[in-house]
Amino acid sequence: xxxxxxxxxxxxxxxxxxxxxxxxxxxxxxxxxxxxxxxxxxxxxxxxxxxxxxxxxxxxxxxxxxxxxxxxxxxxxxxxxxxxxxxxxxxxxxxxxxxxxxxxxxxxxxxxxxxxxxxxxxxxxxxxxxxxxxxxxxxxxxxxxxxxxxxxxxxxxxxxxxxxxxxxxxxxxxxxxxxxxxxxxxxxxxxxxxxxxxxxxxxxxxxxxxxxxxxxxxxxxxxxxxxxxxxxxxxxxxxxxxxxxxxxxxxxxxxxxxxxxxxxxxxxxxxxxxxxxxxxxxxxxxxxxxxxxxxxxxxxxxxxxxxxxxxxxxxxxxxxxxxxxxxxxxxxxxxxxxxxxxxxxxxxxxxxxxxxxxxxxxxxxxxxxxxxxxxxxxxxxxxxxxxxxxxxxxxxxxxxxxxxxxxxxxxxxx
Amino acid sequence: xxxxxxxxxxxxxxxxxxxxxxxxxxxxxxxxxxxxxxxxxxxxxxxxxxxxxxxxxxxxxxxxxxxxxxxxxxxxxxxxxxxxxxxxxxxxxxxxxxxxxxxxxxxxxxxxxx
Numbered sequence: 001x002x003x004x005x006x007x008x009x010x011x012x013x014x015x016x017x018x019x020x021x022x023x024x025x026x027x028x029x030x031x032x033x034x035x036x037x038x039x040x041x042x043x044x045x046x047x048x049x050x051x052x053x054x055x056x057x058x059x060x061x062x063x064x065x066x067x068x069x070x071x072x073x074x075x076x077x078x079x080x081x082x083x084x085x086x087x088x089x090x091x092x093x094x095x096x097x098x099x100x101x102x103x104x105x106x107x108x109x110x111x112x113x114x115x116x117x118x119x120x121x122x123x124x125x126x127x128x129x130x131x132x133x134x135x136x137x138x139x140x141x142x143x144x145x146x147x148x149x150x151x152x153x154x155x156x157x158x159x160x161x162x163x164x165x166x167x168x169x170x171x172x173x174x175x176x177x178x179x180x181x182x183x184x185x186x187x188x189x190x191x192x193x194x195x196x197x198x199x200x201x202x203x204x205x206x207x208x209x210x211x212x213x214x215x216x217x218x219x220x221x222x223x224x225x226x227x228x229x230x231x232x233x234x235x236x237x238x239x240x241x242x243x244x245x246x247x248x249x250x251x252x253x254x255x256x257x258x259x260x261x262x263x264x265x266x267x268x269x270x271x272x273x274x275x276x277x278x279x280x281x282x283x284x285x286x287x288x289x290x291x292x293x294x295x296x297x298x299x300x301x302x303x304x305x306x307x308x309x310x311x312x313x314x315x316x317x318x319x320x321x322x323x324x325x326x327x328x329x330x331x332x333x334x335x336x337x338x339x340x341x342x343x344x345x346x347x348x349x350x351x352x353x354x355x356x357x358x359x360x361x362x363x364x365x366x367x368x369x370x371x372x373x374x375x376x377x378x379x380x381x382x383x384x385x386x387x388x389x390x391x392x393x394x395x396x397x398x399x400x401x402x403x404x405x406x407x408x409x410x411x412x413x414x
Numbered sequence: 415x416x417x418x419x420x421x422x423x424x425x426x427x428x429x430x431x432x433x434x435x436x437x438x439x440x441x442x443x444x445x446x447x448x449x450x451x452x453x454x455x456x457x458x459x460x461x462x463x464x465x466x467x468x469x470x471x472x473x474x475x476x477x478x479x480x481x482x483x484x485x486x487x488x489x490x491x492x493x494x495x496x497x498x499x500x501x502x503x504x505x506x507x508x509x510x511x512x513x514x515x516x517x518x519x520x521x522x523x524x525x526x527x528x
Contacts, residue, residue: 143467146459150456153449153452153453163441163448167440170430173444241467244470397456400456401452405448409448412444
């Protein structure tokens, strides 16, 4: 009888429920509340549901004690220092663990999500997502009005300003760069930079980036109304010229050449973004284009969301740094919007009122949400005004701008 | 671990809690340099796209000028000089057959091509 009771007791002590109430188990319970909030935002409020649902579920999987699907520690030097000692040249190089040793550990002892996370660690998923985004994006408004590129550049102000603020709040330059890139309003770019510079912040940064992208219709309008006059918001812009097929085909090739030759670190993002766009515009690769913008991007989004969410375990997510990141992410978005708007005002003044400054706010690269916000605010002032296509120019320029900003950070710090 | 030499202030990139003055100076110089690089790259793209647009527009206007003299020797010119007598004969025969009247009682004076 005692033997039976002992077996039952052993079994109970091995369950996830028992582990929940061991040391630090309360943190896991708090994580469940946060996960619940994310599910609510995704399902009920429809905040970027395609991303927030995989991310929230990945968080849930990572916070089920005993499931062993994700071992975040496999991706940090400390685990290997404790296991092998720093002096082991087969595992360490220049003070950091070798990628080959990390992959070996994941293959031998990792769980399912560890293996899927290798796609993030190796930088595969962000580039494939960019391939799909490139195939989906129409760059014609930008080709038609290339001045929009300057608005896309100005809207990267939030990236570097948030970097500045993060340093003041005590983050290291590596961490500050990862936090700053949230201001680029581009999830894959933020993930690519963070996984390379400060993987310990990946969960918090990805959640902040995607949440704020969904909140753009709430974040941007107050800034737009504050920084522009009623007269400026009412400006009607002249019709964009039509763009020939040759221009559309040459565009991705020119952008890739120029950007990658100047900022080689931006190649994984800009190169794949432009390859996807070339698939779409060249007219002879319809099947590849459809795959990139449908099946491929959907599959990769599932893998990316689940594995990035799984990095947010109670131990590293429930920290003061996470709250700081969420606050700094908001600052980054606001400052990026303001940068674009102010440059829009400058261009408006220089062109004697031919440019509506509202399109500057679309320079943050959340496509097409930011352009739609510019359209809505413009229409409120002048119902006959149609700014959407004009705002799409800075909007897609913002995608290129944030990839360049990411390349700058990677060149400096990677 | 060192950053590029052109920087005014160098800081270990994984150092947290920098002294306030260092954080401000370092952050400000990075902000300035970063924005300059982004503007430089996108401005270069802007100029190239303007150039591309200019080339495309001028390439388009050239063929637009060229077709103008073309009508001088295109299809309409030979059409005017064609001898329509054969066609008139065919039409007359068709009308005669349809009206059951000899072709001498009417004359085809005009017809329209559709």
